[in-house]
Amino acid sequence: MDIERYSRQILYKNIGEDGQRKLLESTVLIVGVGALGSVSSEMLARLGIGKLILVDRDYVELSNLQRQTLYTERDADEQKPKAIAALEHLKEIRSDLDIEVHVNHVDALFLESLVKTHDVDLILDGTDNFETRLIINDVAYKVGIPWVHAAVVEASYVVAPFTQDSPCYRCVMPVLPSNTLTCDTAGVISPAIHTAVSIQVTTAIKLLIGETFDRHYMTFGDLWSGEHSRIAFDNIKNKECDTCELELYPSYNESHQALSLCGRDAVQIYDDTITYELSLNTAKRLGDYKETPYFIEFYYDDYRIIVFKNGRMLIHGLKRIEKARTIVAQLFG
Structure with missing residues (x-):
């Protein structure tokens, strides 16, 4: 372990040397390395995660640079796939990082194969749509690992951890909205993304070093108004949920051709x-x-x-x- 590199983090009483060792031995899969995933991947690389697996289907464009802080104008000029650009920049930040990237669309079978092949400990949500989050949710519950959801639009954000003993995302979102605001339709400010990812990655650290959750909280906030709140969602489990109760995992049967x-x-x-x-x-x-x-x-x-x-x-x-x-x-x- 490079003690000097992580010395300030090891000094933090809630992590310490044992916690740092667990981080260095952990593997995290990030689905989507746009606004959320580009920031979370950099945070994880800097804090000493052992291995990162990044999956993204898109490429860097000039309009991304306002909030996707890992990328540069050269990446946009070259229309470089985000996963490839992320790998190059993360390796510059930490040369010993074990990292694997996939320029691909995510479906349930592909995601499960990555999780099992690489013995993934946790999945981070860097997506921008409900359908892919349901795929992450089904795979995580089927395989038996936690995942941490995050979403941002305008100046507002939401973050929530989902573990095997909590209601799942399908319980929380039983009916998908037919019309929602997105960064591409309503805009977004970068501070909201960094705030959401800070909470998301902190939650991931807790899960990876083994801190138990007495309550599962969904954290909301709006940076423009300065309003922030949390609600516990332990008691909203759907007894007929196709994922965490009936174990049917519907995403495996859906075609996304x-x-x-x-x-x-x-x-x-x-x-x-x-x-x-x-x-x-x-x-x-x-x-x-x-x-x-x-x-x-x-x-x-x-x-x-x-x-x-x-x-x-x-x-x-x-x-x-x-x-x-x-x-x-x-x-x-």
Whole structure:
């Protein structure tokens, strides 16, 4: 153990040398390294987590830099996948960090395979949509590890830990809202993100070093108004919950081959029959394209299309999945 590097943290009575050793032996998986995940991954790297696994399906854009503090203008200029950019910057911060990244969309089977393969101790939520959080929730409860939820929009935030002895996220959110505010529709300020992640990572530290929870609290706040509160949610368990009671884990049965991205005016299409070579040939035929080490970018009828090497496609400029499927059919037959 590098005592000097973590000396101030070891001096803190609630962590100490034993707690620091546990952190150095822990593995954390972060789903999404945008605003939340880029900040939490840096905090975890600096505090001495043993291994980080990062999963993100997106790439860095200029509008990200206002709040996604791990990234730079060069990352945006190169349209670098966030997971790749995060790996490069985190390695500059801590060269001995064991880190693995995946530029991929998350489904239940993929996430479970990562958790089991790497003996993950805890999952952190860095996502921006309810569907992926339900996937995290189902996998965490099925495998038997904790996860810590966080969400931010405008100046408000919410953070909550979910463990095997607490109600799960599906209990707390039994009906998903049909229309919600997002960072892309309502905006967000960076201090709210850092506040949420500070609580989220502190909660993760407690779980990793073995501090028990007498009560499970959901923490709310609005930095603009200065209002902050907590509510206990131990007593709201749904006795018919498909996840933590009936153990049906519905996310495993849901297909996400096509997904409208929250607030992005973009649709994601996942089709493993569309090879990288086929996509590249199509882009060349259309004429206006760019190839990076990570994806192909081209335009079709004013729609901006990004195709990753595993066949995952982002079609920008529309929200309707049906229209996206039509475009794919027109391009690839």
